[in-house]
Amino acid sequence: MKLQTAQKLLFIVAAIPTFWLWAQGNADKIRLNRPAAPASFNAAKEESTEAAAKADAAAATAVKTEDATDLEEKKSGFKIPKPFFFNMYFRASAQDDFGYNSPTLGWSPFYGRLMNETPWLMADFGYHVVRPETPGAPRATLFMRIEGGSFRGYDKGQGSLGNFNINHIWVETENVLAKTLVTQTGNLWYNMGYIGIFDNFTSQVFYDTIGFRAGQRTKWFEYFAGVGDSGWSIYRNRSYDGWQGHQYAVIPTVGGLVKLNLYEMQALKSFSNKFMPKWQLGTTFQMMWERESETNRGAPNQTPSVAYADVMRGEAFKKFMLENPGNSDFFPWAQSTGANYWRGTLWTGFGGPEFGPLKIYWNDLSVRFEKKAPQIAVRETYDNESKDIYISSFTDERYEFTLYDEIQIRLLPNHFDLNAGFAFGKSWDNDNRIRPDDHNSTRYSVVVRPMWYITEHLHYLLELVYSREKSTIGNRYREHFNSIKSNTGGIPDVDGLEWGDTDTKHTYQIKTGFTINPAGRGIYSRPVIRLLYGVQHSNVQGAFGNSFEESLNRRNQFNLNRDIHWHHMVRVEFEHWFSVSGWEEGYMPPMAQQTERLSQVHKGEDIDPSKPKRYDIFTTLWGGWALQVGPMTTGLADRYVNDADGCLGLTSRQCVINYSTGGVSGGGHVTARSGDIAYTGGMWFLPVYQFTVDRTTGNTESSLNFFAVTAGVRYYLPFVPESLKGIFVGGELGYGIPLLQYSVRGSPKSVDLGTYVIVTGNLGYQYRLSEKISFEAAARFVFMPTSPVSLAIIPTVGASYHL
Known part of the structure; x- marks a missing residue:
């Protein structure tokens, strides 16, 4: 751990002076060319006149060349990219929730990301190893992203570098092996639509895959196919389930993407420009396999002769020992099995026409349908002896459908904008029809965020949220501090597998306050400083991050012994993203296109004071x-x-x-x-x-x-x-x-x-x-x-x- 932290610190220490040196060199403050050989003072004095003449001639030639280059760039619209680009996003906040000590108003960004997220930093570093000198020339770009959520004084991590990860690193080439051929080696991640109001990446592919992909990118369409390994990402995801026996295994992965720029197609250009500007449509698919393995305890396995209901209660090993006293060594060995799972997505994004004062700035619609990776095992202890119960065949029929949509609308020029989002999800587990859990639920959330521009830089924000989450096979939620945790009268199992006294959770949130936007109007104008008050009401007890003592033992002095359905919070937060030398000059990957859309600053329309006001x-x-x-x-x-x-x-x-x-x-x-x-x-x-x-x-x-x-x-x-x-x-x-x-x-x-x-x-x-x-x-x-x-x-x- 210390070695990893030292390596990250060394990288950052090296990156900062490198970036500074490049920036200074680009501004002609530091020459990066090799200096001329030294000469004596007398020789330089004698040749000064001749050198000055040569310098003047070279300068004139450079001006002519530069003018010619500028003219050519203006004709083609192509610019030679600068060698480096750097992009950053960060948010941080300080809040008070009047005694409950929660960092967020609710559980997650499913109730709108505002006041439901913690600090975060994302930094992108890029280097054009091969820069195209002309349109269609070869290009090779190295990209790296570092992400993490800790700053000193903002959270318990105190800004330690151990809280940050290099989430992506890859090399992308274009026009190297063939014209318009694009390859990517390393992390293969590609995301089409970002749902900012929920902070959700629904239509993405290969986020968990390392490998190689190749395809074609033109102004009309883009497609690629890829192959790689998702083993380490799946291993990391599984490591949070509480079982300590996980091991890495290669998980072969294949998939691809097809995306159409419909607004560039001649047959649809007229319709798109009139009704759906910048209309795009895309789909992705990804398939993963886990092989049977007799030597890897972290591969899919299944313990025979155990009932899933007993596993859910944590009583499978106990039941075996009660039926076979003293024979723990004869507990059934696991049998290896395989698993496959997949993910498909569909995405469309478009702007919109104007209807009087109304205008759709942008709409993102993302849909995902996936089969989840199975769980490997749980550990049970009885009479001071522990056994691993393998349950891969009990958990390999989990499916989820999700839909997210976000729309940004101008209601009145210079005065009102509206950001709204809708989220829907349905999960089902064909193996489990006896115990309520998150894999058997239906949920939706509606978020409406109007913004009133009081002045160019002072804005008033209001966000209204309603969410409904329903367990589809029984009581899942506790409404009161003294609600039963394990419902012994549960349905349908006579021994009880329910958790609480209701199957439905309702959540309401209201967030309001003032924002300061130095860059001007726009819901996603950045940087932004927010001064907010938020309130949440839920029918579920303590529906926010907390560390309440829930034991009903009469000697538990820290049990509040009362219901907590309301949660109030005041917060000051700031958020910003920016790019340096970046993506707009000759190279704009899809992630940058999303950032560009979200960074639109709507400066408003010029108003003629001689004309009467329309509104x-x-x-x-x-x-x-x-x-x-x-x-x-x-x-x-x-x-x-x-x-x-x-x-x-x-x-x-x-x-x-x-x-x-x-x-x-x-x-x-x-x-x-x-x-x-x-x-x-x-x-x-x-x-x-x-x-x-x-x-x-x-x-x-x-x-x-x-x-x-x-x-x-x-x-x-x-x-x-x-x-x-x-x-x-x-x-x-x-x-x-x-x-x-x-x-x-x-x-x-x-x-x-x-x-x-x-x-x-x-x-x-x-x-x-x-x-x-x-x-x-x-x-x-x-x-x-x-x-x-x-x-x-x-x-x-x-x-x-x-x-």
């Missing part, structure tokens, strides 16, 4: 009092009070009800008005009720509120007198995130209210005080098709600021 854009903060008038309030009161948890069977002296409905409401909306039509959307708070049932046998408490997100249309009446021109009517449609808390005698209890769709009707009047300020008074009529139905009227007043 009146304003932000409104409003407040009011919600009056609940529907059956929701009395219905829930009946449901919870007139049952065993309420006042059923108790006298008025034994049970006292304190009840209130509605309450203070308020929120914020952003509106864009053009003529008599305005489009509006925002977030607001909808209180429904709260009540307490004071019982002699223990209290029942409940409160229900909604965090609402809605969008809709306003219509300003044009036919009214001039003094009443501010009257408007409108409607909005959205979704309410339930902020529901219900407990009986101190123990939380689940409540299902059905759907949480929100429909509102609006009637109001807006008074324009000045060019920048207006006030409004309105009434909101709220309908929710919950069970029972919720109805409310909210009189409101608000103030607006106009851009």
Whole structure:
């Protein structure tokens, strides 16, 4: 380990002065040419006039040559690449989650990468060993990528070089053996689409393979086929499963890619340029084999005469010993077996046309279907003796389908952009139909991130997330701190193989705050400094990285003994990527193309002050009092009070009800008005009720509120007198995130209210005080098709600021 760390340190120490020397030489501060032979002072003085004349002539020739070269480059669009290129990405953050000490708001970037990732650094180093002097000339490029996630003061790794890896190193050649022929030797990784909002590489091939690939790259298409070994990558992935006996074995791998640049094809060029600019389509496939091996304990093997259910409980060896006391030496030996697994992907990416103020900057759609590598073994211990149970045949039927999509949209030039993503995954294990786990689940996540450009460099960000994860064969999740971990009444196994009291996990996240973008507008404009607040609500207990003591032993003083469904966090973070001398000059590999797309800085459109503004854009903060008038309030009161948890069977002296409905409401909306039509959307708070049932046998408490997100249309009446021109009517449609808390005698209890769709009707009047300020008074009529139905009227007043 010390030797590896020293080698990495030596590499970085050598790379820094090399890069500096090249940069200085490129700026003509240091000449990299061999110096002329020394001459005496007198000889130099006598020949100074002649040398000056020669220097002038050489300079004139150089200028002419340079001018000719520049002219040729302008004609062909080709530039001779510089010898080195360097690219870097990094992010780091500091946060406080008010006592829980988690580095992230939720479990993973599946809930949106914002506030769900830890520090990271990626550095790319490239050297054009052979630089093409003309279009189509031979090229050879060495590429290396170093990645890791540790900085001093940011994590427990404290920036140690042991936390970084050389993830990729390869040599790529082009036009060497034949025109347009491209080869790559070393790491064979190729990625088509990067889903930035989830930080996901779905449509990739050969990430885990070392070998050789060859193909053709033209402006119309690209294809290649490759062969190599994925053994060390599979070994590394398996090393995290807890078994200590893994060994390396060669895993032959073959695969390939076909990608079409449809926007360059004559038959589709007109359609693509009009509706789907830069339209590309690609697919990949990769196949891996593991041979049978009688000498490698880390190869696929299967222990005969054991039941998978016993292995899941960790009782296979115990059961054998109970049936065969004292005969541990006769525990069945594993039998070697083979395995094969594969991965196929499909990807398309395109820009979009403009529809009035709307424009699709870019859309990435990636799909992957794969068969997973089998697990090798687990270790069981009984009566101080341990045995390895090989389970390759029990785990070689695991499949997964995933789909990711991300879209970047301009909503209003210079003012609003929208980044949205959708993720879907389904996993199934044909060998396991008895215990819930991550290999038998269906899940999806929706992320919406609007960005409001307050000024060129100060932006306001909001991200809304909803995720649903469902176990397909039983209870997988624990809702409360005292939920059972092992459900002895589980389904379908009578001995119990479930883990908790629900099969579905719901996660809501809201992240909001200001960003500082020195480079200007753009959701992916970098560098960026973010000042954020985030909140997560999940029905699952402690649904974020934590180190809670979960033992229910009464002597465990560190058990919180309460449910934790909310997680709040404030964070400051910065993120940046950049390239030096890079990819845009004569050589742009696919990874650089992705970076270029994400690095678009949308500077906006020039506005002619002599022309009237096309849109009146304003932000409104409003407040009011919600009056609940529907059956929701009395219905829930009946449901919870007139049952065993309420006042059923108790006298008025034994049970006292304190009840209130509605309450203070308020929120914020952003509106864009053009003529008599305005489009509006925002977030607001909808209180429904709260009540307490004071019982002699223990209290029942409940409160229900909604965090609402809605969008809709306003219509300003044009036919009214001039003094009443501010009257408007409108409607909005959205979704309410339930902020529901219900407990009986101190123990939380689940409540299902059905759907949480929100429909509102609006009637109001807006008074324009000045060019920048207006006030409004309105009434909101709220309908929710919950069970029972919720109805409310909210009189409101608000103030607006106009851009």
